[in-house]
Amino acid sequence: MPPETDSSVPPQSAVSLDVLALRFWPDDETVHLGITHRKAQPFLGRLALPGVLLTRGARLADDAHRAVTTKLGVPASAIRAVGQLITFDEPNRDPRGPTLSIAMWAVCAPVESTADWAPLSAVPALAFDHDRIVADCRPLLAAKLWSDLTFTRALLGDSFSATRAVAATAALRRDPPNPANLNRLMASIPTLSRTDQRVRHHSTGRPAAIWTWT
Amino acid sequence: MPPETDSSVPPQSAVSLDVLALRFWPDDETVHLGITHRKAQPFLGRLALPGVLLTRGARLADDAHRAVTTKLGVPASAIRAVGQLITFDEPNRDPRGPTLSIAMWAVCAPVESTADWAPLSAVPALAFDHDRIVADCRPLLAAKLWSDLTFTRALLGDSFSATRAVAATAALRRDPPNPANLNRLMASIPTLSRTDQRVRHHSTGRPAAIWTWT
DNA sequence: ACAAAAGTGTTTTTTATACACCCATGG
DNA sequence: CCATGGGTGTATAAAAAACACTTTTGT
Incomplete structure (x- = not known):
């Protein structure tokens, strides 16, 4: 068995995939980002996005699933949807050597996991x-909400109240939306319709309507 | 010299970078896409986008430059700007094995090259x-034109006539813009201003104003 | 003068935003 | 019956698109 010539650097940069895993569960007041303490060097113990190296022959969506399941402990069945964002290529972004990172988003359904979940408005240093x-x-x-309906539906679920639509929008955009206008925005989406059901989120005030996808 | 164990597959998919190289030179009636006959298998002799494998430690912009210079024969100094598009990850997109492709755009200035240039509206099978x-x-x-000013300026040049602005917009969008409205759109861009100079592109009709970036 | 192309003025449509006020409910 | 939050109606603003018409040129 000939000695491996590990001294020869690989011809390509490594390519990793880092996931912005979001959750917005029924009891969440805001959208949360899934992060985890690193189990290896570098940055051992530090908080980071779940990431993996690309797997040969895998789709990006598959690798994103793997990052979320292995690094956040979220079962694959609880991943509602994933998608592509942009690629980061700073040569020094990883101390181990040049590593591209393809950023992806994922949305997780309510389930036990080993992840830390930070409100999007208070993500710690990573x-x-x-x-x-x-x-x-x-x-x-933020731009995907209400325009990328796969993303929107994954985040809000198959049916959701107007109150929660406001909360999700407030979490992703800088300032909270006008509830009246958001109501009309939802009414203008063909695949979304309002039901007669109402639900209460506060101890007082009018209960909110439930919306569902058709 | 021990035999290379080429039978061991690499752990990652290869990552290539394919460039949509555009040109819109003063005498071009429309925007053209740079393509080239492949010099190697697979698809030897077939037309294709200029592409390269990622280089270790290189920025994506560097590799995009390399693809345009080596595959299209465009000198580096003639590449006005480059930028990122999206990543393609179909596992079977390359018969040699799983290969991601990061799509980039580039804009080339007028210069001799070995490339084929196809009008964007008539790109042959690749x-x-x-x-x-x-x-x-x-x-x-199409979305970048008039919103990504780096892209727009690279494509139209440092100064350009209103007629050419119309032609470039018509080339990238489906249907031609209303010249009156495009005129106002340009006037609304702070870094763009109209000069007193005029230029004629047709044998008849009023000559067009020249616009420049400030 | 006429045809062709650039550009202006103006209207219309659409979209986004703002805000006054009514509705439903628990205390 | 009042405070609270959801929802409707409507006004306002901004942006985009449409279109009639004027200007500038070569023939």
């Missing part, structure tokens, strides 16, 4: 350039 | 999944 990834991708996520 | 890449990326390019 390892690598993950602070920058979160900062750069946040406007992209 | 190798790999490059037809799909062009189809998927075209709306993204």
Whole structure:
């Protein structure tokens, strides 16, 4: 068995995939981002986005699933949807050597996991350039709400109250939306319709209507 | 010299970078896409987008430059700007094995090259999944015009006539813009201003104003 | 003068935003 | 019956699109 010539650097940069895993469960007041303490060097113990190296032959969606399941402990069945964001290519973003990162989003359904979940408005400092990834991708996520319906449905669920629609929108955008206008925005989406059911989120005030996808 | 164990598959998919290289030179009536006959298998001799494998430690912009210079014969100094589009991850998009492709755009200045240039409205069939890449990326390019000013300036040049602004817009969008409205759109861009100079593109009709970036 | 193309003025449509006020409910 | 939050109606603003018409040129 000939000695491996590990001294020869690989011809390509490594390519990793980092996931902005979101959750907005029925009892969540805001959208949360899934993060985890790193189990290995570098940045051992530090908080970071769930990430994996790309697998040969895998789709990006598959690798995103793997990152969420293995790093956040979320079962695959609880991943409602995933999608692509942008690629980060700073050569020094990983101290181990040049590593591209393809940023993806994922939305997780309510389930037990080993992840830490930070409100999107209070994400702690993260390892690598993950602070920058979160900062750069946040406007992209905000733009997806109500325009990328796969993303929107995954985040809000198959049926949701108007109150929660307001909360999700407030979490992703800078300032909270006008509830009256958001109501009309939802009414203008063909695949979304309002039901007669109402639900109460506060001890007082009118209960909110339930909306469902058709 | 021990035999190379080429039978061991690499752990990651290869990652290539394919470039939608655009030109819109003073004498071009429409925007053209740079393509080239492949010099190697697979698809030897077939037309394809210029593409390269990622280089370790390189920025995506560097590799995009390399693809345009080596595959299209465009000197580096003639590449006005480059940028990122989206990543394609069909596992079977390359017969040699799983290969991701990061699609980039580039804009080339007038200069001699070895490339074929096809009008964007008449791109011939291409190798790999490059037809799909062009189809998927075209709306993204259309959206960049007049909103991504780096892209817009690279395409139209430092100064350009209103007539050419109309032609470039018609080339990237489906149907031609209303010249009156495009005129106002340009006037609303702070870094763009109209000069007193006029230029004639047709044998008849009023000559068009020249616009410049400030 | 006429045809062709650029550009202006103006209207219309659409979309987004704002805000006054009515509705439903628990205390 | 009042405070609270949901929802409707409507006004306002901004942006986009449409279209009639004027200007500038070569023939």
